Amino acid sequence: xxxxxxxxxxxxxxxxxxxxxxxxxxxxxxxxxxxxxxxxxxxxxxxxxxxxxxxxxxxxxxxxxxxxxxxxxxxxxxxxxxxxxxxxxxxxxxxxxxxxxxxxxxxxxxxxxxxxxxxxxxxxxxxxxxxxxxxxxxxxxxxxxxxxxxxxxxxxxxxxxxxxxxxxxxxxxxxxxxxxxxxxxxxxxxxxxxxxxxxxxxxxxxxxxxxxxxxxxxxxxxxxxxxxxxxxxxxxxxxxx
Ligand SMILES: [Zn+2]
Numbered sequence: 001x002x003x004x005x006x007x008x009x010x011x012x013x014x015x016x017x018x019x020x021x022x023x024x025x026x027x028x029x030x031x032x033x034x035x036x037x038x039x040x041x042x043x044x045x046x047x048x049x050x051x052x053x054x055x056x057x058x059x060x061x062x063x064x065x066x067x068x069x070x071x072x073x074x075x076x077x078x079x080x081x082x083x084x085x086x087x088x089x090x091x092x093x094x095x096x097x098x099x100x101x102x103x104x105x106x107x108x109x110x111x112x113x114x115x116x117x118x119x120x121x122x123x124x125x126x127x128x129x130x131x132x133x134x135x136x137x138x139x140x141x142x143x144x145x146x147x148x149x150x151x152x153x154x155x156x157x158x159x160x161x162x163x164x165x166x167x168x169x170x171x172x173x174x175x176x177x178x179x180x181x182x183x184x185x186x187x188x189x190x191x192x193x194x195x196x197x198x199x200x201x202x203x204x205x206x207x208x209x210x211x212x213x214x215x216x217x218x219x220x221x222x223x224x225x226x227x228x229x230x231x232x233x234x235x236x237x238x239x240x241x
Contacts, residue, residue, distance in 0.1 A: 051091065
């Protein structure tokens with residue numbers, strides 16, 4: 001694939017001894033690609049990503065992979081809080097939930113998938129470490145969101161998808177402490193940070209929404225309903241394998 005360079009000054013050294021073992025996918029969440037790329041290259045903004053994928057499939061490299069780009073912010077995945085140290089960040093152009101969230105064009109999805117496959121050929125990234133920004137910061141991020149084709153990516157060898165788990169719908173949401181304990185355990189096994197105990201509080205609801213945006217996009221409810229539980233247990237099983 002053809003990658004064009006558009007350097008950003010917003011990067012620094014990865015810490016000694018850190019190797020790349022994660023990919024974090026984002027959407028740009030701005031009105032236009034131009035506006036987003038300008039911001040990712042603005043020294044005042046102090047944000048960046050390694051790559052930007054436009055809606056027509058054009059791929060820009062802003063930061064070399066061996067350098068640390070500044071895309072994850074305060075985040076955690078599998079108890080790792082230094083996601084920028086060990087990840088490659090990819091911004092996928094889309095106005096996002098704030099400015100008119102729309103379908104990701106096929107050309108863009110193909111380019112994002114090809115880029116991820118190229119990364120996987122260079123770095124040992126486990127499937128469960130291909131994550132959404134919302135997975136690693138569920139209380140403040142929703143990107144790249146439920147319209148992103150995680151299932152299609154996984155079919156092509158990028159990330160995890162529980163094949164053959166039907167959508168059981170939004171009924172049967174569990175709320176009792178014992179069932180929620182299992183929900184929390186499964187989320188934690190996958191990599192989310194969740195408190196061990198308690199009722200369905202806003203924090204757990206945020207994590208459930210992040211899970212749904214990634215693995216149960218049919219209904220982003222923040223509830224542990226039947227459809228969510230089926231997918232959740234299936235993904236947790238894949239992570240345990
Ligand atoms: Zn993001």
